[in-house]
Each structure stands twice: as C-alpha cells, then as structure tokens.
Amino acid sequence: DQQxxxxxxxxxxxxxxxxxxxxxxxxxxxxxxxxxxKYPAEGPTFLISISSIKDKNEDGRFTVFLxxxxxxxxxxxVPSQPGDSxxxxxxxxxxxxxxxxxxxxxxxxxVKP
Amino acid sequence: xxxxxxxxxxxxxxxxxxxxxSCSPISGHRSVSWYQQTPGQGLQFLFEYxxxxxxxxxxxxxxxxxxxxxxSRSEMNVSTLELGDSALYLCASxxxxxxxxxxxxxxFGAGSRLTVL
Numbered sequence: 001d002q003q004x005x006x007x008x009x010x011x012x013x014x015x016x017x018x019x020x021x022x023x024x025x026x027x028x029x030x031x032x033x034x035x036x037x038k039y040p041a042e043g044p045t046f047l048i049s050i051s052s053i054k055d056k057n058e059d060g061r062f063t064v065f066l067x068x069x070x071x072x073x074x075x076x077x078v079p080s081q082p083g084d085s086x087x088x089x090x091x092x093x094x095x096x097x098x099x100x101x102x103x104x105x106x107x108x109x110x111v112k113p
Numbered sequence: 114x115x116x117x118x119x120x121x122x123x124x125x126x127x128x129x130x131x132x133x134x135s136c137s138p139i140s141g142h143r144s145v146s147w148y149q150q151t152p153g154q155g156l157q158f159l160f161e162y163x164x165x166x167x168x169x170x171x172x173x174x175x176x177x178x179x180x181x182x183x184x185s186r187s188e189m190n191v192s193t194l195e196l197g198d199s200a201l202y203l204c205a206s207x208x209x210x211x212x213x214x215x216x217x218x219x220x221f222g223a224g225s226r227l228t229v230l
Contacts (some may be wrong), residue, residue, distance in 0.1 A: 004155075006155075009153075011207040019119075031217075034125050034218065034219075036219075036221075041223070042223055043117070043203055043221030043222050043224050044156070044203070044219075044221050046218045046219065049217065049218065087154060089156065091156075091219075093217045099144045099145070099146035099161035099162075099163070099169065099205070099219070100146065100161050100169040100171075101146075101217070101219060102186075103156040104155050104156055105153070105154055105155040
C-alpha cells in the first residue's frame, strides 16, 4: 500500500510559466509534508515543507498548498526556471518520526528555455 | 558546516557477497536514517537510528542491518547480496526525533551506488 503517491512521473513546462506538482496521501496521521529536489548524482535536498495545521506555505518562488480533506498537496513554482529541472519528491512524516519519512516515486520536471 | 558524508560512493559486488556502507551525519545531528532508491522508484525507508538505538525499521528482509556509533556515525550492512539489491543507498541525518521546527527535515548524503553482478 503506497501511502504517498505522485501520479505524474514527468512534467514539462516553458521557462517563466507556472509548474504545478501534485501529491496524494492516504495516512491521515501524517503531521508534516515536505518537498525535496534531486539532481542526478546528488542526494535529495530539502525545498519546502508544510505542517498539517496549515494550508499554505510560501518561500520565494515556491508555494506548497495542503488540502487535508482531499489528502492532497501541491507544489507551485512561479516563475519556472531551467535550473528547476530536477526530480521532485513529495514526502510525509509524523511528529515524532522525523527520520522515517514516506516518499512518493517522484516527478521529473523539465523546464524548457 | 560539513554535510552528510557517505562512503564509498560507488561499488560493485557479486551475488552472495556482503557489503558495508558508511555514513557520517552533520555535526550535532543525532538521528540517522537509511533509504534505498531503485530506478523509477521513490525512496524506500530502511531504518532509523537515534542514540545508537534502532528507532524504526522498514519492510526489508533481515539481510539488511545497521548500527550507529556513539559519535552518531552509522553503518549499514547487506549480507548475501541479490541482484535486486542494486540501488542507490541514501543516508540522511536530522537534528532530533521529536517535533519542533526543522526536526522533520532530512539532510541527505550523495549516496552509495551499489551494483550487484
């Protein structure tokens, strides 16, 4: 049973436009939701997170939205830049299990110049 | 400050052998977790250590084991290697286990890429 799902394996957008990456989860016990970005030959790096008590968190060009009733979160990147091209992983964890995060399979974002 | 360091970065083994991977967390981080990433797959949780104790374990066979030392450095071992164990093994550290801002953020190393022939 995959508790965190990213249904789009890939996404291609034009530079300057908005990128929207989606993630669904099934476990209502998750307290934190995080997005990580991964370049080839590197480990994932933390991008942005949101607590389950909030519905939006913004950090520069990146905004994460959480819809608890739908068990859905999304990452918006505006404007998209070629350097944003990477694999994006959605992850979820509990309050007391920081090290045990559950990851989605990732979405490969390509931003075309 | 130095990031998470994993060694070796690449290694090739044959079926039936065993392998040990090493991870040095960020200074001050006491929680170390291990994840396996196979092609086209997300990161699968292996186990987490905190204060030299295994706190959580993922759904992997007993051939996968780990330990943590008093300086928070961690090792994972895979015995009797199978072809399906070929993967990128990622280590991540975090500052603490329970709650608080930043506690749930993992800092990953670059990974150890294992190829089993």
